[in-house]
Amino acid sequence: MPATRRNNRADALAEQVAPPAWGPAEIRALADRIRTGADPAPWDLLVVGAGITGAGIARDAAMRGLRVLVVDGRDLAFGTSSRSSRLIHGGVRYLEQGEIGLVYEALRERRRLYKIAGHLVAPVQFLFPAYRGDRLPLWKLRVGLTLYDALSLYRSRGHRTLGPAATRRLEPLLVAEGLRGAVSYEDAVTDDARLTLTTLQSARRHGAEVLTYSPVVALRREGPLHVAELADGVRVQARAVFVAAGPWTSEKLLGASGRQLLSLSRGIHIVLKAADLPLRQPVVVQAAKERRILFVVPWGARTYLGTTDTAYEGDPGASGVTTADADELFRMIGRILPSQGSGMTALSAPGPGFGRWCAPPRPRAATRRSSCLAATASSRPRRGCSRWSAAS
Numbered sequence: 391m392p393a394t395r396r397n398n399r400a401d402a403l404a405e406q407v408a409p410p411a412w413g414p415a416e417i418r419a420l421a422d423r424i425r426t427g428a429d430p431a432p433w434d435l436l437v438v439g440a441g442i443t444g445a446g447i448a449r450d451a452a453m454r455g456l457r458v459l460v461v462d463g464r465d466l467a468f469g470t471s472s473r474s475s476r477l478i479h480g481g482v483r484y485l486e487q488g489e490i491g492l493v494y495e496a497l498r499e500r501r502r503l504y505k506i507a508g509h510l511v512a513p514v515q516f517l518f519p520a521y522r523g524d525r526l527p528l529w530k531l532r533v534g535l536t537l538y539d540a541l542s543l544y545r546s547r548g549h550r551t552l553g554p555a556a557t558r559r560l561e562p563l564l565v566a567e568g569l570r571g572a573v574s575y576e577d578a579v580t581d582d583a584r585l586t587l588t589t590l591q592s593a594r595r596h597g598a599e600v601l602t603y604s605p606v607v608a609l610r611r612e613g614p615l616h617v618a619e620l621a622d623g624v625r626v627q628a629r630a631v632f633v634a635a636g637p638w639t640s641e642k643l644l645g646a647s648g649r650q651l652l653s654l655s656r657g658i659h660i661v662l663k664a665a666d667l668p669l670r671q672p673v674v675v676q677a678a679k680e681r682r683i684l685f686v687v688p689w690g691a692r693t694y695l696g697t698t699d700t701a702y703e704g705d706p707g708a709s710g711v712t713t714a715d716a717d718e719l720f721r722m723i724g725r726i727l728p729s730q731g732s733g734m735t736a737l738s739a740p741g742p743g744f745g746r747w748c749a750p751p752r753p754r755a756a757t758r759r760s761s762c763l764a765a766t767a768s769s770r771p772r773r774g775c776s777r778w779s780a781a782s
């Protein structure tokens with residue numbers, strides 16, 4: 391396969407050119423071409439799934455000169471890539487587990503995204519409070535964030551440590567009782583679906599084709615080629631296949647190698663009217679019992695809270711949100727950010743919720759690779775199964 395990578399200047403010029411038109415007519419024409427075999431040569435690469443992983447892989451491959459086809463069973467960013475916490479961050483919490491390399495890599499990717507997608511990835515000051523009896527006391531937060539600054543090579547605004555009064559001046563909604571102070575530090579937020587769409591548009595600019603609403607029902611090998619069967623019986627031939635089907639990655643798609651590859655876990659968000667929780671900046675909340683943190687993020691007229699982390703089995707698209715999930719979130723967050731006025735009313739707890747996904751506790755190397763929003767072109771090491779996401 392050709393592997394000619396364009397230089398940065400050529401890439402930058404290409405990004406300024408509008409991508410080829412892409413609407414129902416173009417998608418129909420592509421589907422017809424595939425169906426009638428008008429284009430008999432096999433694709434260099436077939437990417438199954440148009441989430442951020444598929445988008446990043448397709449963009450990278452197209453930039454290397456490969457003929458790429460991306461196929462999604464639903465719409466672009468239909469899966470977890472439009473249902474994340476919308477954070478582009480280095481994973482502060484991974485410092486606690488000594489995942490220095492992971493955090494360094496994530497911060498490097500954040501820097502890269504600031505550069506190549508500055509209109510979509512915005513730096514924001516996060517407030518990480520510590521209360522009496524918290525698992526992470528203020529001194530630990532301070533040490534952690536000092537390391538975080540160093541791992542970002544001091545290219546972001548350095549953290550600040552605040553006493554209780556200064557913390558409440560910044561965020562008056564925080565419960566005063568037991569408050570020891572907080573650390574204010576920089577991370578970033580993004581519009582996840584738009585980042586995915588933009589990455590796919592960039593892939594298309596470099597020649598990739600994208601077909602939506604065409605689920606792959608089977609993948610098999612025929613001689614040197616891979617053959618994907620689409621739901622309408624159409625066959626697609628490719629020299630290589632990358633399965634980026636997120637939580638849907640299954641035995642059906644991967645054959646025997648996909649057996650028990652993933653164990654699912656459900657993570658939900660709750661969206662409130664901003665008036666119910668009018669925060670001034672994102673706040674990080676420590677879970678009281680588990681080793682995990684949650685985020686409360688103001689987003690225009692809304693504030694969203696997330697996430698839970700519950701083991702799940704079944705179809706990821708039907709995971710739903712239970713009252714227990716919502717109660718758990720409100721309980722954990724209400725501990726330091728009680729409801730305002732008449733109380734919080736969830737505007738939406740996304741209908742069919744989507745599971746986080748991760749590999750079950752198998753050999754380390756195999757279980758700790760996954761993708762996240764920041765990994766636009768490559769996968770990223772993650773935590774093990776029970777605490778999965780590097781950037782969520």
Ligand SMILES: Cc1cc2nc3c(=O)[nH]c(=O)nc-3n(C[C@H](O)[C@H](O)[C@H](O)COP(=O)(O)OP(=O)(O)OC[C@H]3O[C@@H](n4cnc5c(N)ncnc54)[C@H](O)[C@@H]3O)c2cc1C
Pocket residue numbers: 438439440441442443444445461462463464465466467468469470471472473474475476477478479604605606607634635636637638639643656657658659696697744745746747761762763764779781782
């Ligand atoms: C609750 C939660 C919060 C998160 N928060 C963050 C965060 O703040 N920051 C961050 O960086 N990451 C976060 N993540 C992680 C991030 O969302 C995921 O790592 C990322 O979206 C995974 O993208 P993906 O492309 O691999 O999968 P997905 O986005 O799920 O894409 C898979 C795609 O495959 C398609 N597909 C499935 N089966 C088939 C088939 N048979 N044929 C064709 N297409 C198929 C689906 O339609 C879907 O579009 C969070 C995840 C969760 C669940």
